[in-house]
Amino acid sequence: xxxxxxIKQVPDTTEVKLDPKTGTLIREGVPxxxxxxxxxxxxxxLRIKDEHGAHVSVISMGPFQAREMLREALxxxxxxxxxxxxxxxAASDTWATSSILAAAISKLxxxxxxxxRQAIDGDTAQVGPETAEHLGIPNISYAEEVHVDGDTLVxxxxxxxYSHLVRAKxxxxxxxxxxxxKPRYMTPGAIFDAWREAEIVxxxxxxxxxxxxxxxxxxxxTRVAKSFPKTMKAPGMKIxxxxxxxxxxxxxxxxxxxxx
Amino acid sequence: MDFSLTNEYAMAQKLFxxxxxxxxxxxAEEVDENHRFPTETVALMQKYGFMxxxxxxxxxxxxxxxxxxxxxxxxxxxVCGTTxxxxxxxxxxxxxxxxxxxxxxxxxxxxRPLADGRKIGAFGxxxxxxxxxxxxxxxxxxLDGDEWVINGNKIFITNGGEAEIYVIFxxxxxxxGTRGISAFIVEKGTPGFEFGIxxxxxxxxxxxxxxxxxxDCRIPxxxxxxxxxxxxxxxxxxxxxxxxxxxxxxxxxxxGALEKTVAYVxxxxxxxxxxxxxxxxxxxxxxxxxxxxxxRWLVYLAASKYDKGEKHSVEAAMAKLKASxxxxxxxxxxxxxxxxxxxxQDYGVERMMRDAKITEIYEGTSEVMLMVVSAALLK
Numbered sequence: 052x053x054x055x056x057x058i059k060q061v062p063d064t065t066e067v068k069l070d071p072k073t074g075t076l077i078r079e080g081v082p083x084x085x086x087x088x089x090x091x092x093x094x095x096x097l098r099i100k101d102e103h104g105a106h107v108s109v110i111s112m113g114p115f116q117a118r119e120m121l122r123e124a125l126x127x128x129x130x131x132x133x134x135x136x137x138x139x140x141a142a143s144d145t146w147a148t149s150s151i152l153a154a155a156i157s158k159l160x161x162x163x164x165x166x167x168r169q170a171i172d173g174d175t176a177q178v179g180p181e182t183a184e185h186l187g188i189p190n191i192s193y194a195e196e197v198h199v200d201g202d203t204l205v206x207x208x209x210x211x212x213y214s215h216l217v218r219a220k221x222x223x224x225x226x227x228x229x230x231x232x233k234p235r236y237m238t239p240g241a242i243f244d245a246w247r248e249a250e251i252v253x254x255x256x257x258x259x260x261x262x263x264x265x266x267x268x269x270x271x272x273t274r275v276a277k278s279f280p281k282t283m284k285a286p287g288m289k290i291x292x293x294x295x296x297x298x299x300x301x302x303x304x305x306x307x308x309x310x311x
Numbered sequence: 312m313d314f315s316l317t318n319e320y321a322m323a324q325k326l327f328x329x330x331x332x333x334x335x336x337x338x339a340e341e342v343d344e345n346h347r348f349p350t351e352t353v354a355l356m357q358k359y360g361f362m363x364x365x366x367x368x369x370x371x372x373x374x375x376x377x378x379x380x381x382x383x384x385x386x387x388x389x390v391c392g393t394t395x396x397x398x399x400x401x402x403x404x405x406x407x408x409x410x411x412x413x414x415x416x417x418x419x420x421x422x423r424p425l426a427d428g429r430k431i432g433a434f435g436x437x438x439x440x441x442x443x444x445x446x447x448x449x450x451x452x453x454l455d456g457d458e459w460v461i462n463g464n465k466i467f468i469t470n471g472g473e474a475e476i477y478v479i480f481x482x483x484x485x486x487x488g489t490r491g492i493s494a495f496i497v498e499k500g501t502p503g504f505e506f507g508i509x510x511x512x513x514x515x516x517x518x519x520x521x522x523x524x525x526x527d528c529r530i531p532x533x534x535x536x537x538x539x540x541x542x543x544x545x546x547x548x549x550x551x552x553x554x555x556x557x558x559x560x561x562x563x564x565x566x567g568a569l570e571k572t573v574a575y576v577x578x579x580x581x582x583x584x585x586x587x588x589x590x591x592x593x594x595x596x597x598x599x600x601x602x603x604x605x606x607r608w609l610v611y612l613a614a615s616k617y618d619k620g621e622k623h624s625v626e627a628a629m630a631k632l633k634a635s636x637x638x639x640x641x642x643x644x645x646x647x648x649x650x651x652x653x654x655x656q657d658y659g660v661e662r663m664m665r666d667a668k669i670t671e672i673y674e675g676t677s678e679v680m681l682m683v684v685s686a687a688l689l690k
Contacts, residue, residue: 119318119322122318122322123322126322126326235359236326236329236330236359237322237326237359238359238360238373239323239326239359239360239361239364239373239375239379239383240360240364240368240372240373240374240375242319242322242323242326242375243319243323243373243374243375243379244374245319245322246317246318246319246322247319
């Protein structure tokens with residue numbers, strides 16, 4: 052089986068800092084990490100590899116520095132790494148990004164494509180499903196469990212308070228939830244191999260068969276009108292008393308705040 | 312000359328740091344409190360190749376080097392000195408000795424499972440009457456047909472009882488003095504090989520420190536490690552390497568205590584200000600950091616010399632001497648800056664202070680390090 056995992060390098064911060072003037076992310080001085088949902092997706096691929104045997108490729112669109120994250124993926128156990136990088140691709144929104152990714156992926160063989168549900172620096176959750184759309188393959192999003200069953204993939208998909216159990220034939224794209232698993236650590240020897248021996252295939256603009264109208268800022272239909280930090284809500288309170296006491300407690304609190 | 316870690320070392324360091332934070336730190340206090348060998352952490356270190364870092368892939372190792380191994384011991388010891396010494400004794404003393412002196416058959420049989428994470432290793436040199444004077448070995452080994460018959464006791468053996476493979480030393484020719492000492496590989500479970508008491512220690516309490524008891528213990532002739540009568544050299548060169556591991560452990564304990572202290576002094580308020588606003592605190596922190604970095608480069612220098620295949624006995628001794636003293640001093644200052652809170656268990660620095668002391672004692676006391684360094688100066 053051939054698996055492609057799409058991974059993105061994101062700033063390691065839960066509290067996203069925005070430039071008040073431009074409304075964009077301030078990336079300077081923030082360490083970069085592999086997007087957590089993507090890392091869970093890579094782990095899912097590596098577990099399929101451990102169990103059934105598979106060739107796992109990782110692919111990322113991003114600046115030159117993303118090579119470090121690709122090496123991390125190799126050190127976790129990925130077999131090949133591709134970096135799609137070109138100034139022409141900069142400032143792409145989800146439409147342009149998925150167009151570029153799909154075009155690049157179309158050059159490779161695959162049975163299964165795994166993306167993270169969403170990136171912590173954008174939170175759109177659109178690139179995975181759009182990529183499947185461009186490639187004309189089915190998409191199962193919000194995967195919370197994955198396993199291969201013969202020539203099909205069985206995915207438990209999170210759906211509000213329920214789960215759907217979805218079975219699909221290959222090729223298929225799934226988007227992985229961070230909760231899917233606990234990603235493995237790298238091994239020291241694989242780190243050395245990833246830096247000293249592994250090759251990261253670099254694809255620039257001419258290598259990606261995508262139309263100019265679908266890339267970069269000009270190929271991006273999305274315009275962010277304004278970005279601003281959310282006002283933080285006070286944390287909730289958990290009451291672990293009996294029913295009577297809990298109800299009484301809540302009523303008292305509501306009265307205290309003149310809501311009743 | 313470049314004092315920065317290159318990409319692969321920096322990534323490995325980050326791996327060890329993440330592992331230490333996520334897997335080792337959460338149980339460090341409990342392991343110390345209960346004198347409990349952290350089996351679950353060791354199993355994870357085995358799974359992720361940490362137990363075979365400097366050994367070649369040919370023998371099941373990671374194919375990295377001593378500097379990488381030192382970084383692992385350092386990062387893990389930052390949060391738990393116990394786990395640091397388990398890794399160090401296994402790697403430097405047991406697997407390291409077999410790697411350096413074993414035949415291909417011995418490496419296949421004993422180094423491979425140590426390096427690939429199936430088995431834990433230990434090293435037995437110390438005896439009740441043979442500490443710093445390691446030549447005073449009482450344990451005897453006598454060749455009887457195709458077997459060595461071993462009799463005697465070893466004490467203070469790190470990983471004792473937990474390890475499956477032991478490199479031990481015994482007199483094969485009492486009259487020949489240090490030239491009568493030989494090294495052997497003994498497996499746990501061999502008839503006549505048993506374990507005595509597990510010592511109650513001041514620090515590194517989660518690590519096992521057991522007595523090894525040999526009573527007519529018979530091992531195959533081919534489990535002699537190195538040549539007959541050359542065991543003293545095996546022990547001394549293995550300890551030279553091990554000192555790099557202990558120096559890295561000391562460095563880690565010191566670094567961990569400093570990190571905790573920097574965080575604490577920013578939080579702790581007295582006289583209406585965080586205590587970090589007082590110059591006494593600032594100067595003390597600056598002294599601690601400077602000592603730490605001085606020790607760090609001695610440790611990395613010794614590891615780099617090892618990796619280049621250069622003589623590193625003196626560098627290892629200086630690294631251990633300096634790093635262990637720095638660890639004791641820094642952890643002591645850390646407790647002082649934490650005040651009363653430093654003396655109770657909650658902040659972890661009292662544990663670090665207790666853990667630090669042993670680094671001045673085992674694998675050669677500071678006084679032995681002074682002997683090694685001065686002997687090289689005056690020869």
